[in-house]
Amino acid sequence: MFSRDELERYSRHVILPEIGGAGQQKLKQARVLVIGAGGLGSPLLLYLAAAGIGTLGIVDDDTVSLSNLQRQVLHGTEAIGRRKTESAAVAIAGLNPHVRVVEHTERLTPQNADSLIGAYDIVADGSDNFDTRFLVNDTCYSLGKTLVTAAMLRFDGQLSTFKPWKGAPHPCYRCVFPEPPPPGSVPACSEAGVLGALGGVMGSLQALEVVKELLDLGDSLSGRLLLYDALRGDFRTVKLRRDPQCRTCGDRS
Ligand code: ZN
Secondary structure (H helix, E strand, C coil), X not given: CCCHHHHHXXXXXXXXXXXXXXXXXXXXXXXXXXXXXXXXXXXXXXXXXXXXXCEEEEECCCECCXXXXXXXXXXXXXXXXXXXXXXXXXXXXXXXXXCEEEEECCCCCCCCHHHHHHCCCEEEECCCCHHHHHHHHHHHHHHCCEEEEEEEEECEEEEEEECHHHCCCCCCHHHHCCCCCCCCCCCCHHHHCEXXXXXXXXXXXXXXXXXXXXXXXXXXXXXXXXXXXXXCCEEEEEECCCCCCCCCCCCCC
């Protein structure tokens, strides 16, 4: 049940017939794991916390540095040198004390992926490297967890939802990107740069898709990739196909 304070806090959600008190209760009961408390994770965590997600897990082993602050709006100047998980927990507690934050100050590895992801209902990946993205995809598939994943570089962002555990026609990340690109072939944001507000756009969209999945609202992004070209000011979606030969979710795997 909600306190009077919570009912007022979430009143703009509750007034929406598509959410209502029952939907808001679902959000309160939800456990969402966010991977990466950086450029995507910042708006993602802030909007999920503001929305009243009951439990937010945060996986990040990094500390806040000065060059993060151009886009990682979750962290303030005073947080430089502190763990991102800790800085995020402080910011979230200030925004919404009803959210339980679980700090996982570690890297996601093949050794801990099952136990970390297994403790949550849904995963939002805002990590910055391909090894993590593939590991998250494969683990979410084997544990039957929905994955909302986003990525960005320079002026371009992409976003999709993967739930291949539901079976055909739902593809997984590996159906679309079979292998990580060779090391060095795709630059990181630290090498190629990224416009800060792009993280705000993509991370906010990611938070919105997480809420949609939790409440079964509208059309899922499963099977579609949303592309944002910031310089053109243009969004488009492309269809994604399940690969029957996929090493993760294919017929022979
Ligand atoms: Zn697949």
